[in-house]
Amino acid sequence: MSLAPRLDLRQSQSLVMTPQLQHAIKLLTLSNLEIEAFIAEEVERNPLLAADQTDERVTPERVEAEPVTADMAGGDTALDIDVASERFDDGPTDGAMSTGPTGSGLAGEELPDLDSLGAPPASLQDHLLAQAGTAVPRADLFIAQHLIDQIDEAGYLHASLLEVATRLGAPLARVEGVLRIIHGFDPTGVGARDLAECLALQAKEADRYDPCMARLIDSLDLLARGEVKRLQRMCGVDDEDMADMIRELRSYDPKPGCRYGGAPVQAVVPDLFVTRTRTGWAIELNAATLPRVLVNRRYHAELASGAQDKASKAWLGDMLASANWLVKALDQRQRTIVRVATEIVKQQEAFFLHGVSHLKPMTLARVADAIEMHESTVSRVTSNKYLHCARGLFELKYFFTAAIQAADGGDAVSAEAVRSALKALIAAEGDQVLSDDTLVEQLQAKGFDIARRTVAKYREGMGIGSSVQRRRAKALERP
Numbered sequence: 204m205s206l207a208p209r210l211d212l213r214q215s216q217s218l219v220m221t222p223q224l225q226h227a228i229k230l231l232t233l234s235n236l237e238i239e240a241f242i243a244e245e246v247e248r249n250p251l252l253a254a255d256q257t258d259e260r261v262t263p264e265r266v267e268a269e270p271v272t273a274d275m276a277g278g279d280t281a282l283d284i285d286v287a288s289e290r291f292d293d294g295p296t297d298g299a300m301s302t303g304p305t306g307s308g309l310a311g312e313e314l315p316d317l318d319s320l321g322a323p324p325a326s327l328q329d330h331l332l333a334q335a336g337t338a339v340p341r342a343d344l345f346i347a348q349h350l351i352d353q354i355d356e357a358g359y360l361h362a363s364l365l366e367v368a369t370r371l372g373a374p375l376a377r378v379e380g381v382l383r384i385i386h387g388f389d390p391t392g393v394g395a396r397d398l399a400e401c402l403a404l405q406a407k408e409a410d411r412y413d414p415c416m417a418r419l420i421d422s423l424d425l426l427a428r429g430e431v432k433r434l435q436r437m438c439g440v441d442d443e444d445m446a447d448m449i450r451e452l453r454s455y456d457p458k459p460g461c462r463y464g465g466a467p468v469q470a471v472v473p474d475l476f477v478t479r480t481r482t483g484w485a486i487e488l489n490a491a492t493l494p495r496v497l498v499n500r501r502y503h504a505e506l507a508s509g510a511q512d513k514a515s516k517a518w519l520g521d522m523l524a525s526a527n528w529l530v531k532a533l534d535q536r537q538r539t540i541v542r543v544a545t546e547i548v549k550q551q552e553a554f555f556l557h558g559v560s561h562l563k564p565m566t567l568a569r570v571a572d573a574i575e576m577h578e579s580t581v582s583r584v585t586s587n588k589y590l591h592c593a594r595g596l597f598e599l600k601y602f603f604t605a606a607i608q609a610a611d612g613g614d615a616v617s618a619e620a621v622r623s624a625l626k627a628l629i630a631a632e633g634d635q636v637l638s639d640d641t642l643v644e645q646l647q648a649k650g651f652d653i654a655r656r657t658v659a660k661y662r663e664g665m666g667i668g669s670s671v672q673r674r675r676a677k678a679l680e681r682p
Contacts, residue, residue, distance in 0.1 A: 225531045233625040235474045242494040251526045253497045327463040334561035336386045346381045358393040358460025390459035398457055399423055405455040415440055419448055429675030473591035476543050486544050489535055498526045519583050543584045546574050555592055562617040564606030607651055621651050622661050629667055638670045
């Protein structure tokens with residue numbers, strides 16, 4: 204083997220993505236509302252972009268969605284790319300754009316959302332500190348503030364009072380006295396150190412904390428196991444009184460702190476509408492959340508006539524290229540989304556006609572092969588997108604489910620259809636609680652070839668307890 208230096212020529216192939224192509228691919232994963240925020244930022248950054256439509260502004264391709272039938276084919280596939288083996292080139296190029304999805308919407312389109320102008324909800328700590336300012340003596344406020352800081356979001360105090368007293372250099376009795384004051388704050392039950400104390404505080408507030416209720420609260424483990432007869436003997440009450448005590452206990456809030464703070468609930472806005480027509484199905488994008496971006500050619504001409512130096516001309520050219528690219532990328536994104544949604548509706552037409560029991564197994568690869576796109580493109584398109592139809596609002600990912608073999612050897616069925624049938628069986632079981640083995644038999648009678656462990660997995664995934672747990676729950680309802 205020679206150790207002398209030599210010069211070799213080698214050929215290799217690699218896919219290098221420009222920043223603009225990276226941005227275009229990322230646009231596929233954003234919902235319409237996220238796209239609107241992204242567009243607002245670009246309109247503010249680029250003076251040649253406009254969010255409102257006037258006669259003097261034109262765009263290469265008008266950005267709007269038109270209804271399509273279920274057998275629609277074709278469309279631009281420039282965004283169809285496999286990034287599993289891509290090498291990203293982060294170097295600067297002309298017309299590079301920022302991808303931060305921030306902003307507040309299209310300027311001048313509509314009035315601001317009044318919900319966004321409201322103050323954020325007060326946290327549990329803020330709510331308790333406000334009460335402490337009027338209920339706790341000034342000399343003990345530092346103890347109250349320390350205890351309130353140790354209360355979690357559910358309203359429970361997990362700190363040791365002895366450790367708190369040692370840390371603050373205060374007598375233990377003084378710390379306990381401040382905690383008793385906090386126990387009287389709203390919401391009732393806040394500052395409790397365990398579930399039993401939380402329920403006891405609420406029972407005292409309702410004037411129901413008698414010796415019988417105290418024994419019941421002290422024996423919550425027996426209540427969880429459904430040993431109602433044993434509890435009756437311990438409390439010395441009859442069936443009617445025990446039922447009344449259990450109903451009272453169930454009316455209490457085990458996590459009183461959860462009423463305060465937390466992020467406000469955001470309504471899900473559909474990105475697509477699917478409606479049935481005489482000739483098939485119409486799939487269209489939600490125009491209410493679909494931003495329109497136009498290139499102001501007249502303003503570009505005015506700026507171009509005044510630009511003299513090379514730097515100004517280069518900047519103006521970059522802005523125009525960036526604006527044209529964004530309009531084209533948004534139009535291409537919409538066509539890709541409609542194309543994928545059209546194939547989903549085509550393959551799951553039985554679901555839209557008859558319901559979840561007719562949902563068919565479907566994979567990303569199957570849809571990708573049908574529309575001649577890459578599987579990763581379909582995955583991006585179906586992320587964070589919601590579809591509204593006559594049967595309700597569904598995420599596009601909902602229609603992709605695993606296959607369960609049919610018991611009669613026929614076509615495989617969707618796992619979601621099996622879950623729906625399982626949930627219906629448990630909901631209709633009545634007093635006769637069905638075991639997992641019995642559920643397997645009844646599902647097989649319906650044509651689902653499913654194992655017991657799969658039934659248990661689906662049941663636990665839907666938050667449904669075992670037959671023993673359901674039997675105990677029914678016993679507590681009718682003690």
